[in-house]
Amino acid sequence: MTDYIIESQGLTKCFGTKTALFDFNLAIPRGGIHAFIGANGAGKSTFFRLLLGLESPTQGSCSVLGINSQELSPEHRGKIGYVNEEHTLPSWMTVDAVIEMQRSLYPKWQQDTFDKVIANFDVGLKQNVGQLSRGERAGLNLSMALAQSPEVLILDEPTLGLDVVAKQAFLTALMHTEMDANCTIIYCSHQMEEVERVADNLIIVEAGEVKYMAAPDDFCQRVNYWICDFETKPDKVKNLQCVLSLKNIEGQIHIVTIDQPAEHFEAYLLANGAASVVAVPVSLDKAIGAVLAQNHRGHELSA
Amino acid sequence: MKLLFLTEWRRYQRLAGLLVLLHLFLWTIMSNFVPTMMMHPMKQLFLLALPCVGGIAFGLISMGLHRRKNHWTFLVHRPVSIARIHLAISLANICFLFCVVCLPILLVFGFVDLSSNQVVDIRHYLTVLHLFALAICSYFFASYALLSPAKASFMALWTLLLVQGGVSLPLWQIAIIDMSFIALSFYLAHKSFQINTDSLLKNKGFVLASVLVLQPFVLIILMAASGLYYHLPLAVMGDHPNNNESLNSYQNFISKDRDQSFQQLVSLSDHPDKQTLYRQLSLSEFQFISYKSLASPRFQQLFTVAKDVILVEANQEIQWVLSHDKRVFIGRHNKTDNIVGYMGTTGFYDTLEQLTESDKFEQAVIVTDNQFLQSGRQIYQVNFADRKLVLKHQLPAGEYYTKPIKNMFERTVIQSNKATYLFEQVDFYFASKQLTPQHRVTHPNNLPSYQEVILSEMQDGFLIRYLDPHFYGYLQPGAQLKYVHHDGEIDTLVSYAFTESHVPTVIAGQTFVMSPFVMNIVNGLVPSQLFFANEPYHPYQYVWQRELSLSLLLWIIAGVLTAILGTLVLAKYLAWSKQTCMFWLGLMLIFSLPGFIALLFLYSLPLFRLWRTNRNNSPKARLNTSFKEQRYV
Numbered sequence: 036m037t038d039y040i041i042e043s044q045g046l047t048k049c050f051g052t053k054t055a056l057f058d059f060n061l062a063i064p065r066g067g068i069h070a071f072i073g074a075n076g077a078g079k080s081t082f083f084r085l086l087l088g089l090e091s092p093t094q095g096s097c098s099v100l101g102i103n104s105q106e107l108s109p110e111h112r113g114k115i116g117y118v119n120e121e122h123t124l125p126s127w128m129t130v131d132a133v134i135e136m137q138r139s140l141y142p143k144w145q146q147d148t149f150d151k152v153i154a155n156f157d158v159g160l161k162q163n164v165g166q167l168s169r170g171e172r173a174g175l176n177l178s179m180a181l182a183q184s185p186e187v188l189i190l191d192e193p194t195l196g197l198d199v200v201a202k203q204a205f206l207t208a209l210m211h212t213e214m215d216a217n218c219t220i221i222y223c224s225h226q227m228e229e230v231e232r233v234a235d236n237l238i239i240v241e242a243g244e245v246k247y248m249a250a251p252d253d254f255c256q257r258v259n260y261w262i263c264d265f266e267t268k269p270d271k272v273k274n275l276q277c278v279l280s281l282k283n284i285e286g287q288i289h290i291v292t293i294d295q296p297a298e299h300f301e302a303y304l305l306a307n308g309a310a311s312v313v314a315v316p317v318s319l320d321k322a323i324g325a326v327l328a329q330n331h332r333g334h335e336l337s338a
Numbered sequence: 339m340k341l342l343f344l345t346e347w348r349r350y351q352r353l354a355g356l357l358v359l360l361h362l363f364l365w366t367i368m369s370n371f372v373p374t375m376m377m378h379p380m381k382q383l384f385l386l387a388l389p390c391v392g393g394i395a396f397g398l399i400s401m402g403l404h405r406r407k408n409h410w411t412f413l414v415h416r417p418v419s420i421a422r423i424h425l426a427i428s429l430a431n432i433c434f435l436f437c438v439v440c441l442p443i444l445l446v447f448g449f450v451d452l453s454s455n456q457v458v459d460i461r462h463y464l465t466v467l468h469l470f471a472l473a474i475c476s477y478f479f480a481s482y483a484l485l486s487p488a489k490a491s492f493m494a495l496w497t498l499l500l501v502q503g504g505v506s507l508p509l510w511q512i513a514i515i516d517m518s519f520i521a522l523s524f525y526l527a528h529k530s531f532q533i534n535t536d537s538l539l540k541n542k543g544f545v546l547a548s549v550l551v552l553q554p555f556v557l558i559i560l561m562a563a564s565g566l567y568y569h570l571p572l573a574v575m576g577d578h579p580n581n582n583e584s585l586n587s588y589q590n591f592i593s594k595d596r597d598q599s600f601q602q603l604v605s606l607s608d609h610p611d612k613q614t615l616y617r618q619l620s621l622s623e624f625q626f627i628s629y630k631s632l633a634s635p636r637f638q639q640l641f642t643v644a645k646d647v648i649l650v651e652a653n654q655e656i657q658w659v660l661s662h663d664k665r666v667f668i669g670r671h672n673k674t675d676n677i678v679g680y681m682g683t684t685g686f687y688d689t690l691e692q693l694t695e696s697d698k699f700e701q702a703v704i705v706t707d708n709q710f711l712q713s714g715r716q717i718y719q720v721n722f723a724d725r726k727l728v729l730k731h732q733l734p735a736g737e738y739y740t741k742p743i744k745n746m747f748e749r750t751v752i753q754s755n756k757a758t759y760l761f762e763q764v765d766f767y768f769a770s771k772q773l774t775p776q777h778r779v780t781h782p783n784n785l786p787s788y789q790e791v792i793l794s795e796m797q798d799g800f801l802i803r804y805l806d807p808h809f810y811g812y813l814q815p816g817a818q819l820k821y822v823h824h825d826g827e828i829d830t831l832v833s834y835a836f837t838e839s840h841v842p843t844v845i846a847g848q849t850f851v852m853s854p855f856v857m858n859i860v861n862g863l864v865p866s867q868l869f870f871a872n873e874p875y876h877p878y879q880y881v882w883q884r885e886l887s888l889s890l891l892l893w894i895i896a897g898v899l900t901a902i903l904g905t906l907v908l909a910k911y912l913a914w915s916k917q918t919c920m921f922w923l924g925l926m927l928i929f930s931l932p933g934f935i936a937l938l939f940l941y942s943l944p945l946f947r948l949w950r951t952n953r954n955n956s957p958k959a960r961l962n963t964s965f966k967e968q969r970y971v
Binding site for chain 1 (some may be wrong): 341
């Protein structure tokens, strides 16, 4: 058995003239919750579609459970749960009919798990699925996905469009469910507080490439936030590769850097015109925001 | 699978209920205008359009709803094989189509059958089966068109025209055609229902079937194309053969005024009465024997094809309808719905039990003038007043009628596959006995039917002109003029072969040049459907019956060679393996140009992408460039 539950090598996917993924190399170890983070159009959903074998790669390959995604058998699909942002369910059926159908399809169905998870949501079994609110549908979807006892569970922006209460219920259900230790969850979201709360590992995707992959704490340590007073324009600092962002806020220069030892950079700033330098603790939200903003800035410049 | 079936079924069950009620409502409205079991052009159109339009619309809607991104993932990403998912969905949707298209018709026919004395035969119920087959094919073709990665697959919907069965065929042939098309459409829909359709065009069986179902559309395109590259430019320049009156071609000949074309033939004759006939022709009348063909009437033809055979008696109050099951006419009073009697070949009877097997009709008949019943070999006259049937004329063995009865110049004219019969009209209508024809004019050659047979009355007899584009063989037009004297003598005035071609061989025989194999399927498997619609007895229906000229053979070979060369270029562009290339080259020998054009349609998208890629250098370079732009600019 391979050590990695999900792997991709040189994965490239083009749609006509648009390139969604380029040389996408990734290896995700078994177990834990892995958060996929990236701007809209970064290629996250395309990667999931390739992973589930719904699209063919233009170049390269990807595998899940050690099986090439293009060769997944129905048995393998039974081990991969998938919850999408729309929470697609047959809206014309009643909730218990949907549950009955799913239960009959999945041999490892765990009714206990289902009951525990669904208890977090106010879902009536005799209700029509079409009458459920978005949050209730999300809950039903998550309950069914977890009850399938998947080895891999892909959650593609599952809390998108949910209100605070529904989001809270969803995350509680996800966090507090006793899952198989081998179950690997791929969690894709734009909500940094959610990611911070649930993720064991961050995978930051940028313009179709894996940019960073690290544990949230490790990633935060790699990012530094500086507030400085400059007497002259910090043009030299602005062009440094390690600088993710540089902003002038009320006369003070706010700088975010990555992979730059703090003591070296402080000395560099002082040597290049900074009158004072203060290091500020950086949150995951700000760190990721700076990384993704850099990419956006790149787009703006190219435009 | 059962639950998947139920899920899909429940999705449309309310809609199905609603549409069943609507369909029944439409039948109720129609029955106010035309009796339920009587065919009418509007009803015929409705019955044929309903399964086609319904099947296509439902196929597109059903698959379109499933094909939405997340819905597709929800449907196919589960521990069930994709084949079983498709089967479950297809079964549910076919049940829907049965309920909406067939069930109301069955209910209506069944209700009429049980509650009235209207004639309801097995053929009526079999028609529902045929319509069901049509609906299934339409549904599968639409599913295939929607799911296939090649958008040209939508053109495969034209193929449904061949399943329509608008012509009279034996039931076993209709059953074979229906089953073949269901199998073909199911195969295409089933193959195209894949988790990922990207690699579908690499499947040889799928592409071959797609090429096959695209043939009718490609044929239409190719035929229409001759208008663009030949007829239109010549018409614009004023050099079209239609404008060249000096060209003595078949097409120019038939477009001439009747008197002129008759006179042209008479002038070529060396008959002693030539001058007299020539002068008389300028004042003569001309009448077609009939454009209509007697399309081999047979029992148990589908309700949508066979016209109702009805005789009306006593101020429209009693209708005599031919029952295909009982092989007799059943008389029914319109207002009281009571059965008034039965009519067989030997006369009228009060009960069905009185008729023996020999009293029943051997063949289905058509009705002319509400009194003549014409089968393949016999013509009966019905005399309601005396309650009897008279055998008016019977053909010898091996001969059959090809045209219905027609009255002209105080004669009744009937045509068989061997001769034209002329009777005194008065005798034909009023003599109560079997008649001997006044004239039996044998056909000029072994053609059973001609495009045009025109009669003109002269002072001492009739002129009969035979004209056909295949008179002397396939694509060898000719004409013959016969002079039938009143005293019984028959002279052949002239036989004429049109040697000047109206259009080049490649245009004249273009349908055949395209693909002998496909043309044979169209003409043979589904005869008369497109090209010999009015000529069910045409001897050139099958490929082996046609003697092809050397130039036509050369054009056929040129067509095949073009297809082979094109396929080689395609193979190079698409980097086909040697095995794949050989496979398609072999098939081009059979499919010729339409096959190659269908291949081009199917691969248009991959080819377009390749062309764009090549324009921007290599794919890798393009990928690198696009990313460099995003990351480093």
